[in-house]
Amino acid sequence: MSRYTGRIVLIGETQVGKTSIIQRYLRGHCAVEQKSTIGAVFHTHDIEANGHRVSLQIWDTAGQERYKALGPIYYRKSHVAIAVFDLTRAETMKLLEGWIKAFRENADDTYVIIAANKSDMEGKITITQEETIEWAQSQNAECIWTSAANGIGIDSIFDIIAKHLVDKFTSEAPKPETALDIANEQAKKPDECSC
Secondary structure (H helix, E strand, C coil): CCEEEEEEEEECCCCCCHHHHHHHHHHCCCCCCCCCCCCEEEEEEEEEECCEEEEEEEEEECCCHHHHHHHHHHHCCCCEEEEEEECCCCHHHHHHHHHHHHHHHHCCCCEEEEEEECCCCHHHCCCCHHHHHHHHHHCCCEEEECCCCCCCCHHHHHHHHHHHHHHHHHHHCCCCCCHHHHHHHHHHCCCCCCC
16 A cells, blocks of 8 residues: 655634644544644654555644744645635634645645634634635635534545545655566667677
8 A cells, every 4th residue: 555645734814713624633622722823733643545555744834924924935845725714703714815826835735625614603704605615716716614623524625635645646646667668768879889
């Protein structure tokens, strides 16, 4: 079984649920009261996708303004961004455009998946599902409605990412040489003669 390593970074404003999404995915629960991340926190998790083992390196980055300048450090060499916004605060979706732009300008890969978080807070949601899908399409990204509180959509996001990484790495892998390839290469070389 092939093994690949993918670097994932969570981006978005403070208090949208980035840390809670990671906790729900890795531990099956999240803390009710969550402190804001300072700088960045690193996690690893192995997952299987399409018959391959994928080691996920997950970076949880801070959303506060004073840490935004550090973003490019964590974006470099990243393969995927999970861009998170809070469905109860519409402005966090619009502000996500800047985060996505910064990620794509600095990362090795431009793949972004958007987590529309806090879908469990039905009475407080200020954006329709159609609006979020349309907005995500304008960002050339897929949008999944999630809830770190009850786990909705969390596993789906990481399953999609793992499959994307396997597709990416297997399509980039050099193909093994066949006997025909070797014969064709030798036929292209000029005849060597020992005169």
